[in-house]
Amino acid sequence: MMIPSSPTNDYSTRQRQRQDLPYRDDPNAPPRLESYTFGGLGPLHALPEKTKQLPLPKRLWNAASTCCQPHYNNQNDSSYYYTDTFNDLPWTCSIGTSDEHGIWLNRYDPAGTIMTFIVWILMGYSSLTMTWLAATGGIPVALALFYTVLTALALACHVKTSLTDPGAVPPSAVPTAAQRHQADLKLSMCSQCQTFKPPHSHHCRICNRCISRMDHHCPWMNNCIGAGNLKHFVLFLLYTWICSVTSLLTFGWNYFFCAEEACVFTVVLTQLVRVMTVLSIGAFLFTSSMIMNVLYGILTGIGTIDRLKKKATNTMDTAVEDSIPLAHIFGQDPWYWWWLPTDPQFPDYDRVMGFSTPQRLLREQMLWQQSEDAPSYGMSV
Numbered sequence: 470m471m472i473p474s475s476p477t478n479d480y481s482t483r484q485r486q487r488q489d490l491p492y493r494d495d496p497n498a499p500p501r502l503e504s505y506t507f508g509g510l511g512p513l514h515a516l517p518e519k520t521k522q523l524p525l526p527k528r529l530w531n532a533a534s535t536c537c538q539p540h541y542n543n544q545n546d547s548s549y550y551y552t553d554t555f556n557d558l559p560w561t562c563s564i565g566t567s568d569e570h571g572i573w574l575n576r577y578d579p580a581g582t583i584m585t586f587i588v589w590i591l592m593g594y595s596s597l598t599m600t601w602l603a604a605t606g607g608i609p610v611a612l613a614l615f616y617t618v619l620t621a622l623a624l625a626c627h628v629k630t631s632l633t634d635p636g637a638v639p640p641s642a643v644p645t646a647a648q649r650h651q652a653d654l655k656l657s658m659c660s661q662c663q664t665f666k667p668p669h670s671h672h673c674r675i676c677n678r679c680i681s682r683m684d685h686h687c688p689w690m691n692n693c694i695g696a697g698n699l700k701h702f703v704l705f706l707l708y709t710w711i712c713s714v715t716s717l718l719t720f721g722w723n724y725f726f727c728a729e730e731a732c733v734f735t736v737v738l739t740q741l742v743r744v745m746t747v748l749s750i751g752a753f754l755f756t757s758s759m760i761m762n763v764l765y766g767i768l769t770g771i772g773t774i775d776r777l778k779k780k781a782t783n784t785m786d787t788a789v790e791d792s793i794p795l796a797h798i799f800g801q802d803p804w805y806w807w808w809l810p811t812d813p814q815f816p817d818y819d820r821v822m823g824f825s826t827p828q829r830l831l832r833e834q835m836l837w838q839q840s841e842d843a844p845s846y847g848m849s850v
Contacts (some may be wrong), residue, residue: 477752483627487579490528492838495585498549499769509813517593550624556751564576566637566676566677567678567823568637568639568640570834571631572632573632573634573637573692574631574632574691575631575675575676575691575692577675577676577677578675578688578691579686580588580688581675581689581690581691581692582691584688584689584691585627585631585689585691587689588627588689589624591752592624592627592712593620594615594711594744594745594748595616595620595658595712595716595745595748595749596616596620598738598741598742598745599613599616599617599716599719600613600617601738601741602734602738602742605734605735605738607723607734607738608719608723612715612719615715616712616716617706619711619712619715620708620712622704622708622810623704623705623708623709623712625810626701626702626704626705626708626810627690627701627705628810629698629810629812630687630690630694630698630701630702630705631690631702632693633697633698633701634691634697635676635680635681635683635692635693635694635695635696635697635698635811636670636680636681636682636683636695636696636697636698636822637676637678637679637680637681638659638664638665638666638678638679638680638681638822639661639664639826640662640663640664640666640669641664641827641828642664642665642667642824642825642826643665643824643825643826644656644665644667644824644832645765645819645820645823645824645825645827645828646825647736647820648668649740654668657795659672659679661677661679662678662679664679666679666685667679667682667822667823667824669681669682669683669762669770669772669790669823670682670683670695670823671683671774673678673686673693673815674692675693676692678693680693680695680696680823681695681696681697681821681822681823682695682696682699682772682793682821682822682823683695683772683774684699684763684766684772684773684774685772685773685774689703690702690705696797696822696823697822698806699763699798700798700799700800700807700813701810702763703798704762704808704810706756706759706760706763707760708831709752709756710752710753710757711762712749712752713749713750713752713753713756714748716745716746716794717746717749717750717753718747720742720746720749728749739792767792767794767795767798768792768794769788769790769792770790770791770793771785771788796815796816797815797820797821798813799813800812800813800814800816801813801814801816802814
């Protein structure tokens with residue numbers, strides 16, 4: 470099995486390789502092992518079959534009817550599952566968005582940093598207001614505790630969204646085996662990064678990286694929203710939406726239906742509640758629109774940037790993208806773990822990210838050669 474070489478730094482060489490190796494090889498060659506990162510599981514994929522193009526309403530209906538089906542690893546088929554335990558992440562304790570930095574954090578956007586702190590200040594203000602109301606007997610203690618837990622989960626998801634690599638494409642990225650065997654797939658390179666550009670990826674000028682399955686750059690998160698942190702972003706929107714709905718329902722009940730003396734707030738609390746009501750209305754409207762936007766992107770497989778481009782060229786009805794499986798967002802963990810701000814374990818990392826690396830392909834070649842005579846499940850590198 471041929472192992473693709475690493476991309477060179479010479480631009481002319483890269484241009485010549487766009488229609489040659491390593492981005493295109495013999496389409497009649499046998500299928501290969503895909504590559505999966507640390508802790509990931511995955512099968513040996515067959516060559517992709519070309520599916521019939523369906524209109525957008527039909528694809529939306531199919532996605533809505535199948536998106537909530539549980540994901541299982543079928544151990545009765547002929548696929549070979551394995552775990553890649555090799556850790557190729559940087560060990561340096563540095564902050565940045567390049568491959569050399571050990572901690573992912575965008576530090577080149579002062580406006581995004583300020584907006585990130587504003588989120589924390591507003592969420593902390595709302596939690597303290599609800600706690601003060603419970604301490605004075607204005608609302609039940611259990612309700613304030615419920616709101617505080619939701620706020621803590623929302624802030625935890627905010628931190629995970631900001632500090633998680635959204636799916637940056639490394640300089641050594643190469644197409645996956647399935648992409649190389651898909652004859653009608655156009656492979657391209659990024660003119661800024663000078664490296665392979667996976668399908669549905671975009672170059673972020675703020676992060677200065679190509680992001681796999683990039684939806685948009687969120688200034689409130691000070692980070693891009695891509696394949697690597699979409700789960701945390703979705704959870705943040707959901708928890709923030711629930712917090713805003715809880716506060717609005719609580720204040721509405723207190724104002725319209727509660728006639729007890731305990732429901733009368735002090736002068737200071739009344740002003741705090743008025744400010745929080747305005748913030749809750751704004752948060753409810755904003756998160757509702759963002760949830761609908763993200764949900765549409767999941768069902769159609771078209772991110773925000775791609776959707777704007779297709780609308781500008783009037784090609785939305787001819788889109789052929791598939792819906793994003795929930796396992797490619799929340800991982801292969803059971804559904805009751807999806808609600809926690811933990812990193813997802815993707816069943817097929819390379820398929821989710823849209824690229825592989827020569828290092829992972831080399832490890833898989835060694836694994837395949839070792840197990841060629843006696844293949845078995847549960848193989849590990």
